[in-house]
Amino acid sequence: MSMSWFGYLGRTVLTFMFWSSGLAKLFDSDAGLAEMRHFGLVPEVLFYFATVITLLAGSLLVILDRWAWFGAGALAVFTTLTIPIAHNFWAMEEPLKTMEFHVVMEHITVVGGLIVAIYASAIRKVRSHSSKLPR
Template identity: 55%
Template sequence: MPEFIARLLDQSWFAILARIVLTFAFWGSGLAKLINFQEGVAEMAMFNLPNPVMMNILTIITQLGGSLLIIINRWTWLGAGALAVFTALTIPLVHKFWALPAPDSIKAFHVATEHVTVIGGLMIVSILSRYTGGAGNGPKRD
């Protein structure tokens, strides 16, 4: 690895930036649902979710709370786990590629596979948080 890359990866600000970027889709969506609450409720209703108001509130809490825990590197495993479960649940609830006609099925399939990749990223941030020793993340390893 080139030295300048190694030095960049060792910077604490770069780790914070990486956690912000990783969670962008979640905190961006959570803020949008909070700021435009009725639109968030309408989105929940569009996907035929029960009690759209409560589902929007729970989504906001999950997306913003999970993102915050990852960004501040505190109880990262909990935030990443909540976001991973949330993301996994959107596949059978929202992105039902197996039940759609083409080309909608192809688009939904690609979204579902991207969701699996995001879950992998959340798994990695949980693993790495153990090495940084943030509160609630376990011991710092050398």
């Protein structure tokens, strides 16, 4: 019995925070642009489009396991960059400081999950390739 559906499910859940955010920004561009302005990202239109493309394309590459290393890598870099831009807990006062610190810890954990996805994709490809070699 093939378990490939389980891989698709896992990769879809892993990327949920990215593709759901990308779709929300795509369907409500005013809110997406306001978010870019809120964080001081200028020009906001450029950052808006780059964000939507990164979130949606990166998620799709991971979910489909096609160039998953590139999609997961882009999402990992994106997630890491949000820390100093949107979650700079070190410059905040309590209780927001502690809440944002926990968000940063979750972001780091998600980056770890994306690294595992890259590793798992590479292992699947090596095993798939080696099973096609003549014995």
